Amino acid sequence: MAARKWLVIGLALGAAGLAILVRGNFRGLPPCPLHSTTGLYCPGCGVTRASRALMHGDLGTALQMNAVAILLMPLMAFVMIREIAAWGWQRPEWRPGTGGRWGIRLGFAVIIYGILRNLPGFEFLRPGGG
Numbered sequence: 001m002a003a004r005k006w007l008v009i010g011l012a013l014g015a016a017g018l019a020i021l022v023r024g025n026f027r028g029l030p031p032c033p034l035h036s037t038t039g040l041y042c043p044g045c046g047v048t049r050a051s052r053a054l055m056h057g058d059l060g061t062a063l064q065m066n067a068v069a070i071l072l073m074p075l076m077a078f079v080m081i082r083e084i085a086a087w088g089w090q091r092p093e094w095r096p097g098t099g100g101r102w103g104i105r106l107g108f109a110v111i112i113y114g115i116l117r118n119l120p121g122f123e124f125l126r127p128g129g130g
Contacts (some may be wrong), residue, residue, distance in 0.1 A: 015051075043068065043114035046127030065127045068113050 034042040050065035054073075062070045117125035 041114070041117045041126050043110045043117075045117075049127065067125070068110070 032042055032045050034040055035045055044066070046065035047069045050062040050070055053059075053061035053065060054070060059070075113125070116122045
């Protein structure tokens with residue numbers, strides 16, 4: 001349970017740190033290693049630009065940069081809030097078959113998204129629409 005708590009806190013602090021780091025530009029951020037070496041787009045390519053656009057209220061640009069990440073943000077926020085709220089309650093440990101299927105499905109969906117955005121005809125899934 002303690003590891004999960006530190007993971008949630010780390011993710012929140014990392015997101016806040018990234019927002020502070022980016023401010024007005026992206027020059028200080030390292031490029032995506034996969035895209036730099038292979039030219040392929042990973043499922044996370046465009047998330048930083050999408051987050052910045054969202055922080056500036058530009059939903060259209062955010063969706064163009066990485067629609068899947070933007071659409072999953074409310075789910076991620078819900079899970080983080082639920083985990084933070086559960087810290088004071090005793091919950092049973094996770095066992096196979098008690099909800100892990102959704103994580104597996106989500107993982108496969110993200111992998112499929114990463115593959116599709118590199119195929120001809122799916123350029124609209126790439127950061128900036130191609």
